[in-house]
Amino acid sequence: MDADRIPPHPDVRTITLQQVLDALVDPVRRSIVTQLRDAPADLRCGGFDLPVSTSTATHHFRVLREAGLIRQYYVGASRMNTLRSDEVDEVFPGLLDAVVAADRASSRGGAPV
Amino acid sequence: MDADRIPPHPDVRTITLQQVLDALVDPVRRSIVTQLRDAPADLRCGGFDLPVSTSTATHHFRVLREAGLIRQYYVGASRMNTLRSDEVDEVFPGLLDAVVAADRASSRGGAPV
DNA sequence: CCAGAACTACGATGGCTGTCAAACTTTGAT
């Protein structure tokens, strides 16, 4: 079954701030989160625009999953990704929103000379 | 003069999200921020309860200052610290609040079994 | 003027982690 290939996801109650921040401090992972937030639907791993090799990308997806920020599931040979926005927001209200908004602010005109 | 001993502070416009997150990802530095938030007045460096040596603490204060999160000034031989909450909130609205609140939630009962 | 307090500056070190290439597994299409 596909389920056997699905890696374990932490329960929302076991998510720690340290893990979440460790996950969000990396710009590549933050880019994954914002792309996921902007996307109209779930994205497969290969559907992201990332400046690293696929093996490195796999590593980043794992960190995000183990931090409880994304949920992954298989569709055929593709691994799909969803943001666990609501669950994260239950535990750390406003955190994800603030970081994503800040990331957009930094990406857009905000960046200094 | 005292002013000569005051290290440089970044303008609020040059603060980057990467620096802020790099600063907040360390638990010691996050503890400094929350202690500062809870304190009724500015605190001198030695007034914090930190699990590291003074030289390491100095390092953490410098990271926080260079990230634009705190402002430092001398009073006699003591270096005082203030949170630049309002300024940071202008650039990254809600971010500092969310992190501090999340930190408190993690510190209190939030910790899993 | 001197001793102590309060920090800072400077190496040095150890561990963590982001990165990649290569090999492997599973799925889907021909």
Add this chain to the structure above:
DNA sequence: ATCAAAGTTTGACAGCCATCGTAGTTCTGG
């Protein structure tokens, strides 16, 4: 059956950073 596509896993490596001890600087109090 075969082959390509999609990701993972493993192992190796380089760079960063939190930490400390020691030495140095500036202020305060006798």
